[in-house]
Amino acid sequence: MAAESMSLLGLEKTSLRQQALAALRRAITTGELAPGTHLVETELSEMLQISRGTLREAMRELQQEGLISAGARGRLSVRHLDAKEIRDIFSVRAALESLAARELCALEDRASVIKELRAAVDEMAAAAEDGLEGRIEADLNFHRTMCRLTGNETLLHSWRSLEGNIRMSIMFAGLERAVQNMDVKRHSDIVDALETGDEAKATETIGAHMEGAASVLVG
Incomplete structure (x- = not known):
């Protein structure tokens, strides 16, 4: 070193x-x-x-x-991750964030939740002009916020325990592939699905998001 x-x-x-x-x-x-x-x-x-x-x-x-x-x-x-570990990480993320989606869709009034998530998407868009570090933090903040807004502390704690692994999966992929997963539109689609309150649509959108992200990272 x-x-x-x-x-x-x-x-x-x-x-x-x-x-x-x-x-x-x-x-x-x-x-x-x-x-x-x-x-x-x-x-x-x-x-x-x-x-x-x-x-x-x-x-x-x-x-x-x-x-x-x-x-x-x-x-x-x-730490160095291999492809299997990355797919495992994103499978667990999909399960946790799908749970978050179900809990958010069950809220009678989702207006404040949607507003905060759209603000997080706007932060991602602004960070697109920054370096890799800013983009990573904005991306993580979106997903962390989604879990936090459920009010389920166990869910949030479980998600946060994966943050280090998520960061390492980005390093495994390299800059070009990692940035593909920070696409603003893909995250806006999640918010759109949550706004409908349609649990099946929201969980399907998150599942596809995580499966696609893992595939991009492992190339």
Whole structure:
């Protein structure tokens, strides 16, 4: 891992663990730390200008998120997913988000929900002019918002536990294929289906969305 190529420098002296966590997560998501990269504590702590203890705390959380994994002798590296794992992740996502769709369709008044989801789609459109990181965050925010608006905390927690895996699936695919899954129209179609209140249509739309996304990512 070449220290001179890294931009993980100069953290503020407050909430160092959270800042280190955010910086490392961003580096992994954008490919600055590529899948398979061994994470050397001495190098990272120097680049981030934090203690190795603080770094270990951040790396433990990244491991829980599924962004890094332990290999031989506990050596940590950026996780690499294979095609089967990606399809499995998106199958679980389809199940969770289909549940979200059913719960949202069951609401008597969906107006506020639809308004917030359309705002999330607008954020995706605005992020299309940004770099990959902004587009990833806007895409994740849409799907997270859909789960959050159900008011089902267990559902939201289950979805959030997949976020690290979702980020890694993007890195598996590479920029060109990953961006295809951030198409605004495909997400607007989900909102349109939810607005009808037709549970079958909404779940079918989400199922097709996830199946198509997985297929794009694994090529």
